[in-house]
Amino acid sequence: MQIEYKQENTVLATQQNIVSQPARAAEAAWQRSAKLWSNLTEVCELLRISCPGATLDSDFAFQHVQFKSGQRIHTIGQPFDMLYIVNSGFLKTVMIDESGNEQVLSFPMKGDLFGIDGIHSRTYTSEAVALSSCDIILVPFKKFTSLGRSHPELETSIYSVMSRELVREQAMVSMLGSLSAEARVARFLVSLSDRFGAMGYSNKEFNLRMTRHEIGSYLGLTLETVSRTFSAFNEIGLISVDQRAICINDISALRTLRRLPPSRSRTKAAAAAAANAAAAAAPVAAPAAGA
Amino acid sequence: MQIEYKQENTVLATQQNIVSQPARAAEAAWQRSAKLWSNLTEVCELLRISCPGATLDSDFAFQHVQFKSGQRIHTIGQPFDMLYIVNSGFLKTVMIDESGNEQVLSFPMKGDLFGIDGIHSRTYTSEAVALSSCDIILVPFKKFTSLGRSHPELETSIYSVMSRELVREQAMVSMLGSLSAEARVARFLVSLSDRFGAMGYSNKEFNLRMTRHEIGSYLGLTLETVSRTFSAFNEIGLISVDQRAICINDISALRTLRRLPPSRSRTKAAAAAAANAAAAAAPVAAPAAGA
DNA sequence: CGGGTCTTTGATTAGGTTCAATAAGAGTGG
DNA sequence: CCACTCTTATTGAACCTAATCAAAGACCCG
Numbered sequence: 001m002q003i004e005y006k007q008e009n010t011v012l013a014t015q016q017n018i019v020s021q022p023a024r025a026a027e028a029a030w031q032r033s034a035k036l037w038s039n040l041t042e043v044c045e046l047l048r049i050s051c052p053g054a055t056l057d058s059d060f061a062f063q064h065v066q067f068k069s070g071q072r073i074h075t076i077g078q079p080f081d082m083l084y085i086v087n088s089g090f091l092k093t094v095m096i097d098e099s100g101n102e103q104v105l106s107f108p109m110k111g112d113l114f115g116i117d118g119i120h121s122r123t124y125t126s127e128a129v130a131l132s133s134c135d136i137i138l139v140p141f142k143k144f145t146s147l148g149r150s151h152p153e154l155e156t157s158i159y160s161v162m163s164r165e166l167v168r169e170q171a172m173v174s175m176l177g178s179l180s181a182e183a184r185v186a187r188f189l190v191s192l193s194d195r196f197g198a199m200g201y202s203n204k205e206f207n208l209r210m211t212r213h214e215i216g217s218y219l220g221l222t223l224e225t226v227s228r229t230f231s232a233f234n235e236i237g238l239i240s241v242d243q244r245a246i247c248i249n250d251i252s253a254l255r256t257l258r259r260l261p262p263s264r265s266r267t268k269a270a271a272a273a274a275a276n277a278a279a280a281a282a283p284v285a286a287p288a289a290g291a
Numbered sequence: 292m293q294i295e296y297k298q299e300n301t302v303l304a305t306q307q308n309i310v311s312q313p314a315r316a317a318e319a320a321w322q323r324s325a326k327l328w329s330n331l332t333e334v335c336e337l338l339r340i341s342c343p344g345a346t347l348d349s350d351f352a353f354q355h356v357q358f359k360s361g362q363r364i365h366t367i368g369q370p371f372d373m374l375y376i377v378n379s380g381f382l383k384t385v386m387i388d389e390s391g392n393e394q395v396l397s398f399p400m401k402g403d404l405f406g407i408d409g410i411h412s413r414t415y416t417s418e419a420v421a422l423s424s425c426d427i428i429l430v431p432f433k434k435f436t437s438l439g440r441s442h443p444e445l446e447t448s449i450y451s452v453m454s455r456e457l458v459r460e461q462a463m464v465s466m467l468g469s470l471s472a473e474a475r476v477a478r479f480l481v482s483l484s485d486r487f488g489a490m491g492y493s494n495k496e497f498n499l500r501m502t503r504h505e506i507g508s509y510l511g512l513t514l515e516t517v518s519r520t521f522s523a524f525n526e527i528g529l530i531s532v533d534q535r536a537i538c539i540n541d542i543s544a545l546r547t548l549r550r551l552p553p554s555r556s557r558t559k560a561a562a563a564a565a566a567n568a569a570a571a572a573a574p575v576a577a578p579a580a581g582a
Numbered sequence: 583c584g585g586g587t588c589t590t591t592g593a594t595t596a597g598g599t600t601c602a603a604t605a606a607g608a609g610t611g612g
Numbered sequence: 613c614c615a616c617t618c619t620t621a622t623t624g625a626a627c628c629t630a631a632t633c634a635a636a637g638a639c640c641c642g
Binding site: 101105116120155158162164165176177217218 | 407436468
């Protein structure tokens with residue numbers, strides 16, 4: 001699969017000179033078949049950053065590459081030269097710690113940028129693995145920063161995106177440092193819900209693309225704890241869960257959850273919650289708990 | 292103290308036009324009294340990044356500001372416009388989580404850059420507090436990036452430093468997600484040792500500048516656990532600890548420590564370690580445990 | 583259909599937190 | 613300079629959360 005990547009990469013290298021001028025011609029093809037190239041405007045939209053007004057003079061085309069589930073986009077130690085943007089699909093990024101265990105760092109999806117960790121050491125310190133079929137946009141870092149030099153607004157955005165990622169990691173540290181297992185799992189579900197919602201999908205029902213083990217690694221928990229916590233949330237009606245299928249019933253409770261009531265009182269609590277939802281006169285967000 | 296900062300900041304605003312040209316004049320003063328300004332070359336050296344060869348055309352001066360222990364360099368929510376570099380002294384950066392608890396994110400010291408988290412939201416998401424008297428270099432972000440535009444090597448370094456910080460946070464996440472309390476404390480000590488060593492101080496004996504509570508917050512542990520772990524390390528001879536004074540006796544053991552032997556066997560282990568250190572024919576680093 | 587991976591659930595254990603009490607410093611003001 | 617207070621650090625005991633070990637069921641894919 002690494003070979004496949006290199007082949008695609010080679011395609012970029014050979015075609016980019018040809019395509020960068022007659023990008024308009026390629027554009028027509030995009031509409032019909034699989035989209036193989038994006039311009040700077042599309043890249044900026046995807047990243048949700050302000051886009052340089054004058055795109056005309058920089059019709060550089062960013063190549064798309066398709067990956068199948070299980071394939072690696074980049075590996076640890078591989079020389080850095082690209083950033084990557086998810087156009088569609090789901091991935092995980094992982095580090096390998098000194099004892100050989102893999103630690104999940106993020107679950108990139110549409111609009112997310114990854115590969116930033118490679119800038120400093122000129123070598124990726126993490127690897128990115130497709131969890132589904134993915135359409136990934138290749139962003140040659142040198143080219144990106146040179147575009148930034150001619151488009152100050154883009155430059156600002158690049159710094160901004162990197163800062164955003166840093167803040168994300170800090171929030172992660174804070175969560176791992178202070179929240180209970182239940183709170184972590186709850187936040188994780190809320191975060192997924194928000195992201196799916198932002199992508200235009202349902203923020204109430206979705207399928208997990210990752211295993212319990214991967215979720216556990218991401219949250220600093222064991223897979224059993226993740227599974228048990230899902231079951232507990234299900235039991236008290238916060239969510240409905242069946243294997244990978246999740247339905248969020250009470251997102252506001254998940255948002256603020258810090259600790260679950262002791263299991264003795266759970267049936268009581270569940271009953272109360274159900275009553276709450278049914279009799280609901282006031283509450284804004286309290287859909288019934290039925291799956 | 293916030294007022295004091297503002298005053299200093301105003302000094303920068305009014306004097307920078309004057310000083311940017313006759314920097315040579317100011318240079319003389321540096322040598323004698325407290326250093327109040329640094330040029331780009333010094334900033335780059337401090338950050339351990341490659342420095343643009345041609346510094347001549349950019350004799351912009353970066354102002355220094357002094358802070359006393361307990362003072363805040365920036366606060367959460369304050370509008371972002373500066374990055375900060377530690378020239379001397381020790382600090383902590385903290386986030387406040389939703390329940391109002393403070394989470395320590397880092398302990399910046401000489402050569403460290405902080406404030407990056409403010410770039411994205413144009414507002415700092417963390418606050419930086421001096422743990423000792425500090426000499427801090429103000430780096431106006433706009434000025435810094437514009438210097439980056441004319442010095443490509445600097446631009447690369449800015450991206451590099453931001454990437455380095457991201458990798459640091461990822462390593463932190465990995466640590467919090469997978470290591471035991473003892474291993475975390477051990478790594479923390481090793482990290483301090485390495486940093487003190489890199490600064491030219493002893494990497495064996497040093498004083499902690501932060502409380503057990505702050506260490507615990509940083510490592511995702513309670514202050515009691517930190518204290519107990521220090522005591523345990525002391526007991527088996529890995530370190531000698533007396534309040535804030537630390538002496539590292541076996542750094543290689545600390546580097547690789549994953550879990551301590553059960554306390555029953557500790558006296559035995561300590562004896563063995565002592566014997567090891569005393570009889571040591573082979574071991575490279577195993578100084579006696581006397582404090 | 584069978585082998586493999588993933589998930590659920592139970593029983594037990596252990597690591598770390600919590601609560602509490604004491605001690606040691608650091609700073610302040612008489 | 614000493615007494616007093618406040619913060620910080622140490623240590624113990626009980627409790628509890630989440631990990632570990634184990635087994636069985638669900639799902640997927642060849």
